[in-house]
Amino acid sequence: MSPRTRNTRGTNEAAKVIAIVADVMAFVLGLWILMYLLDANRANDLVQFVHDVARWLAGWSHDLFTFDDAWARVVAGYGLAAVVYLFIGHAIAGRLRRY
Known part of the structure; x- marks a missing residue:
């Protein structure tokens, strides 16, 4: 196996790990939104x-919006964090797969 093939395989595995981590983070945030709404x-x-995990993950976006209804603040704040993690995580994974 050539060094280039091994390096490509390693970057593909790293891309998978990054995408999975982003998915898990978004899942936890989505799960908290669902638990809150229910x-x-x-x-x-x-x-x-x-x-606790969702609050830590969305620390930067928690209470970013000032809607009158608490459920709207939760959906917007935690939902924004989930979308950003998905977008950034999958963008990084896609870049790694190209190399």
Whole structure:
């Protein structure tokens, strides 16, 4: 196997990992939005864990918007973070696959 083939294989694997990480981050954010909209029990450990992770992931976009309704703030703030992570993660993965 030539060094170029091994390098391409490595970058393809790195691209897959980056895309999967972006997908998982967006999934957690989407899961929190769904749990919030369905009024999940916040005393539940799973709900609390998802909320904590989503809050950390969307720290930069949390309360970015000032809608009157709380559900709109959650959907816009956490949804924006999910879209940005998907876009950036898949853009980086696509660039890696080209090389």
